Amino acid sequence: MSAEPILEARGLSKTFRAGGAVFGKPFQAVKDVSLAVMPGETLAVVGESGCGKSTLARMLVGLETPDEGEILFRGAPIKRDRALRRQVQMVFQDPYLSLNPRRTVLDIVAEPLDVHGLAKGAARTARVEELLTAVGLDPAASSRFPHEFSGGQRQRIGIARALAAEPSVLVCDEPVSALDVSVQAQVVNLLIDLQKRLGIAIIFIAHDLAVVRAISHRVMVMYLGRAVEEGGADRVLVTPNHPYTVALRGSALEPDPARARLARGKATRGEPPNPVNPPPGCRFNPRCPRVTDECRTNEPQMKRHTDAAGLSGVACYHPVQEAEALSA
Amino acid sequence: MTKQADERPVLSVSGLDVSFSTMRGDVKAVSDVSFDLKRGEVLALVGESGSGKSVSTRAVMGIVRGNATINARRMELAGHDLLTADEEQKRKLRGRVISLVFQDALSALNPVLSIGDQLGELYRTHLNVSKKEARERSIELLRSVHLASADKRIDDYPHQFSGGMRQRILIASAIALKPEVLIADEPTTALDVTVQAQILDLLDELRDELGMAILLITHDLGVVARMAERVAVMYAGRLVETGSVDDIFRAPSHPYTAALMASAPRIETVEKLEPIKGSPPNLIAPPPGCAFNPRCTHLGELCTKVRPELIGDLPGRSRACHYPLVETAHVG
Numbered sequence: 044m045s046a047e048p049i050l051e052a053r054g055l056s057k058t059f060r061a062g063g064a065v066f067g068k069p070f071q072a073v074k075d076v077s078l079a080v081m082p083g084e085t086l087a088v089v090g091e092s093g094c095g096k097s098t099l100a101r102m103l104v105g106l107e108t109p110d111e112g113e114i115l116f117r118g119a120p121i122k123r124d125r126a127l128r129r130q131v132q133m134v135f136q137d138p139y140l141s142l143n144p145r146r147t148v149l150d151i152v153a154e155p156l157d158v159h160g161l162a163k164g165a166a167r168t169a170r171v172e173e174l175l176t177a178v179g180l181d182p183a184a185s186s187r188f189p190h191e192f193s194g195g196q197r198q199r200i201g202i203a204r205a206l207a208a209e210p211s212v213l214v215c216d217e218p219v220s221a222l223d224v225s226v227q228a229q230v231v232n233l234l235i236d237l238q239k240r241l242g243i244a245i246i247f248i249a250h251d252l253a254v255v256r257a258i259s260h261r262v263m264v265m266y267l268g269r270a271v272e273e274g275g276a277d278r279v280l281v282t283p284n285h286p287y288t289v290a291l292r293g294s295a296l297e298p299d300p301a302r303a304r305l306a307r308g309k310a311t312r313g314e315p316p317n318p319v320n321p322p323p324g325c326r327f328n329p330r331c332p333r334v335t336d337e338c339r340t341n342e343p344q345m346k347r348h349t350d351a352a353g354l355s356g357v358a359c360y361h362p363v364q365e366a367e368a369l370s371a
Numbered sequence: 372m373t374k375q376a377d378e379r380p381v382l383s384v385s386g387l388d389v390s391f392s393t394m395r396g397d398v399k400a401v402s403d404v405s406f407d408l409k410r411g412e413v414l415a416l417v418g419e420s421g422s423g424k425s426v427s428t429r430a431v432m433g434i435v436r437g438n439a440t441i442n443a444r445r446m447e448l449a450g451h452d453l454l455t456a457d458e459e460q461k462r463k464l465r466g467r468v469i470s471l472v473f474q475d476a477l478s479a480l481n482p483v484l485s486i487g488d489q490l491g492e493l494y495r496t497h498l499n500v501s502k503k504e505a506r507e508r509s510i511e512l513l514r515s516v517h518l519a520s521a522d523k524r525i526d527d528y529p530h531q532f533s534g535g536m537r538q539r540i541l542i543a544s545a546i547a548l549k550p551e552v553l554i555a556d557e558p559t560t561a562l563d564v565t566v567q568a569q570i571l572d573l574l575d576e577l578r579d580e581l582g583m584a585i586l587l588i589t590h591d592l593g594v595v596a597r598m599a600e601r602v603a604v605m606y607a608g609r610l611v612e613t614g615s616v617d618d619i620f621r622a623p624s625h626p627y628t629a630a631l632m633a634s635a636p637r638i639e640t641v642e643k644l645e646p647i648k649g650s651p652p653n654l655i656a657p658p659p660g661c662a663f664n665p666r667c668t669h670l671g672e673l674c675t676k677v678r679p680e681l682i683g684d685l686p687g688r689s690r691a692c693h694y695p696l697v698e699t700a701h702v703g
Contacts, residue, residue, distance in 0.1 A: 091563035092534075193650045223419035223590065228634040228646035235643075250563065253593075253636035257644055280638055294564040296593025298635045300616050303596035307575060310568035314535050 275352025
């Protein structure tokens with residue numbers, strides 16, 4: 044991996060209005076989030092619903108405009124530069140809603156080629172067939188319609204479309220959460236395989252820690268619009284420092300009865316609060332077992348340092364140490 | 372927790388078939404499914420989408436929609452024969468003896484009635500109590516599922532609650548009449564993991580208090596491992612393996628069960644996932660022989676010709692496979 048990030052986001056914030064653009068109450072979906080992903084690296088962005096991970100993903104591909112902050116591709120601001128935009132493509136969560144039911148697979152996968160004027164006629168068809176083969180589908184599929192495919196196959200079509208413009212970065216928003224376990228593994232392996240072959244960087248938005256563990260090199264955890272912890276997948280998922288990451292880890296159930304039964308009676312209290320009215324101080328403080336007065340008044344900032352796995356950091360006044368995390 | 376389970380089944384189903392007629396032919400959603408649910412136990416019915424796990428339990432509840440044909444050799448619920456019961460008798464059993472928690476709490480609750488009206492209606496229709504008493508009982512019920520400030524929120528409407536709270540309300544409505552059997556159909560699938568943990572703790576607590584048996588429908592092997600004592604694995608409308616959770620997770624004997632476990636990612640270890648090739652079969656024209664044969668890696672000559680029957684060899688365990696996996700690790 045080279046030392047220069049391929050895609051970088053600096054201090055991104057996005058505010059929406061709940062219940063109408065004019066009279067609705069503003070809430071910050073994403074607040075001052077920075078990230079960097081290296082070529083060929085997978086960075087997972089993890090968190091529960093409403094944490095801002097999808098909004099972050101949509102800003103990275105240009106589907107939302109950030110209110111503050113900037114997005115850099117190889118150090119250059121992306122803004123409205125179409126040539127740079129092409130380098131960052133998205134795979135959507137729902138393989139049923141994200142493919143136009145009235146278009147053939149050929150036209151769906153070729154759309155980025157058409158939009159960016161990359162191939163026409165026979166070259167266009169050949170490129171689509173090559174892409175379909177690359178994602179493990181029969182090239183003959185190109186004349187068929189989305190409804191003729193299973194969920195896993197549709198997600199392969201979505202991945203083929205995202206790859207059509209030869210991007211350097213793939214932003215995948217919960218790409219496997221709508222799929223059955225057995226099929227989920229096919230798609231995860233396909234992404235890992237494509238990354239090895241094409242050297243693309245992947246930003247993988249997910250809520251399932253086990254899936255994240257299988258695919259990612261580094262992990263960033265979000266809670267209520269803020270990044271609370273970041274680091275190598277091993278460190279963040281196995282020995283988390285932020286009490287919220289510890290709670291997520293403790294709630295994740297694995298197919299191992301002895302281990303899963305340990306979670307009985309240990310649920311973290313409360314639910315993520317309303318983003319319209321985030322609590323003052325650390326946003327996790329009302330649910331945190333380690334809360335002190337400082338947490339209720341001052342918002343902790345993420346202090347990053349570089350370790351063997353890249354950037355690492357935690358936004359917490361009382362981070363959990365390794366030994367405690369293991370016994371929790 | 373196994374101690375609570377005594378041997379008399381509170382729900383006993385044998386030879387259940389459910390098929391739907393469609394324009395393209397009959398879909399055999401459930402074929403020859405049999406299971407016993409003992410008092411106080413948690414039995415998990417596991418399978419991927421389209422495996423027939425939800426349809427089986429809806430058939431038991433008598434709430435299958437559409438043009439379904441349902442047949443069974445036996446369907447008994449706490450001493451009542453569901454096959455001969457008429458609609459009125461079944462209606463009385465629902466709620467009091469058996470009840471259901473759905474996955475999607477927002478669509479299962481009535482959006483135009485307050486929570487108090489919806490819960491109160493249960494008490495008024497089934498127990499014939501006064502409006503005032505129904506309201507008091509509803510508040511008490513909401514407290515039992517740990518809904519904060521239940522007395523103040525009783526007049527709120529479903530959209531005013533978070534997903535986790537709505538699921539608590541739905542569970543409250545399901546246990547209002549203290550049923551002996553609770554069918555929980557993907558009760559936490561729509562929830563975030565920290566909230567899922569709370570709901571599973573609540574189900575454990577209610578089961579201990581009320582002594583009810585839970586039939587848990589899920590695709591999530593982690594939830595099965597956390598909640599259930601016994602598990603029945605379904606594939607393409609049939610049971611393929613049954614047994615205790617400890618036995619089956621330690622040494623699955625049906626290749627589908629083993630493949631399903633191998634395809635599930637784990638947090639502690641990073642190994643390459645082993646997906647199951649292909650996708651589940653079309654239930655209008657399932658493959659001949661074992662329905663799993665096109666995806667199986669442990670194929671023998673009988674698999675494409677003869678459908679394997681579900682047979683028990685060890686006590687409490689059964690499987691439908693001609694060439695089951697043999698446990699290689701030494702026992703004990």
